[in-house]
Amino acid sequence: MRIRILCALWCFFRVAAAGAEPFFHSELIFPLQEQHCHSSSIVECPNGDLLACWFQGSGERTADDVQVLGARRAKGVAAWGPVFQMADVPGFPDCNPVLFIDAQERLWLFWALVLANRWENVLLMYRRAEDYAGPGAPNWSWQGVITLKPGDEFAETIAEQFPKLLYDESMWAEYAPPYSRMILEAANDPLKRQLGWMPRIHPLTLPGGRILLPLYSDGFNVSLAAISDDSGETWRASRPIVGLGPIQPSFVRRQDGTIVAYMRDSGPLPKRALVAQSTDDGESWSIARDTDIPNPSSSLEVIALRDGRWVMIFNDSDRGRHILSLAMSDDEGETWKWKRTLEEAEPGKGSYSYPSLLQAMDGRLHATYTFNEKDGKSIKHVVLDPEWIAKGQG
Numbered sequence: 178m179r180i181r182i183l184c185a186l187w188c189f190f191r192v193a194a195a196g197a198e199p200f201f202h203s204e205l206i207f208p209l210q211e212q213h214c215h216s217s218s219i220v221e222c223p224n225g226d227l228l229a230c231w232f233q234g235s236g237e238r239t240a241d242d243v244q245v246l247g248a249r250r251a252k253g254v255a256a257w258g259p260v261f262q263m264a265d266v267p268g269f270p271d272c273n274p275v276l277f278i279d280a281q282e283r284l285w286l287f288w289a290l291v292l293a294n295r296w297e298n299v300l301l302m303y304r305r306a307e308d309y310a311g312p313g314a315p316n317w318s319w320q321g322v323i324t325l326k327p328g329d330e331f332a333e334t335i336a337e338q339f340p341k342l343l344y345d346e347s348m349w350a351e352y353a354p355p356y357s358r359m360i361l362e363a364a365n366d367p368l369k370r371q372l373g374w375m376p377r378i379h380p381l382t383l384p385g386g387r388i389l390l391p392l393y394s395d396g397f398n399v400s401l402a403a404i405s406d407d408s409g410e411t412w413r414a415s416r417p418i419v420g421l422g423p424i425q426p427s428f429v430r431r432q433d434g435t436i437v438a439y440m441r442d443s444g445p446l447p448k449r450a451l452v453a454q455s456t457d458d459g460e461s462w463s464i465a466r467d468t469d470i471p472n473p474s475s476s477l478e479v480i481a482l483r484d485g486r487w488v489m490i491f492n493d494s495d496r497g498r499h500i501l502s503l504a505m506s507d508d509e510g511e512t513w514k515w516k517r518t519l520e521e522a523e524p525g526k527g528s529y530s531y532p533s534l535l536q537a538m539d540g541r542l543h544a545t546y547t548f549n550e551k552d553g554k555s556i557k558h559v560v561l562d563p564e565w566i567a568k569g570q571g
Contacts, residue, residue, distance in 0.1 A: 199562035209553025217545040220276040225252030243270040261314040275376040289375040297373040297396030327414040332364035338419040381428040389459045393424035400426040402459040420465025423451040425476040442472045448495040471495040478534045490532040501529035505566045517569025
């Protein structure tokens, strides 16, 4: 009954919108500037405000001045407010921030604290706030490190699944053993498998309250879920998502309970978004396989709308980050019937990447993403009706 009602509402709003161009608006969160700013995340607060964050500095993991910055767009206000600091561990790069509001309406900030300027040495940091409705930065009430302890099953899964992957490992030398052997040796090192887990995409909350925080490792070139069954008080690692470079997962749940992970392709050609599935609420995962969705080694996000449709925001190219698009599916990702371009430039003339996506309480979609052009760099925000995508290429 509930599904039929949702479908009826969906059809009603589609018909109502058919006579007019659906709503679309875009803006820069702050003016173009020269510093590197990247990897944004956006949430809608319970009071209707929008909060966004990103990392900014003179570089990424090798730049010790990198910090997490943020801004607020108060409900009913036509522009974003001043930029403020969200997190900074002086002398260390603070990267890949992710915002999340839990079932108790607490605000979380997850980010990667880079040790020794190497991705594989990252500590997974978090902050939490109950008071974040006022102007400026949230009033953080707690900060800590999420320490995961993948056990022997981590190495067992890699040992079991890597041989099932089809790839060329014919090149070999005594000083350069096969890739799979090197990964397996690292997986048997308890310290290596505890460090380097980085966030990038919003967590997914399951109907029973379980939180799945998508994480990935540049050291292992695999992903996993940090699982919490107690509202974030404790976290544990799922089994890894194994494939040829599946990183930066985005989790979305089908109506039958299957969790689907869409991932960036950091492996060999062809460059395609990777997909894996979990039928046990994120505990274990199928091997990540190529889809037919192009991916130039860049992150993407997929969300399920309240009417059952799915929306993906992604770089629609296997050659670079110069095209950013939205696609929509009405069959839970089996096909993507509608697609519309958000940004497009000639290769080398613009870069639009690392998007963050949500559906607001009013049904509209909000996205933020890295915006780099010859005149400077910023984080861009767009808001649109889902039907704006459906009015595009079918």
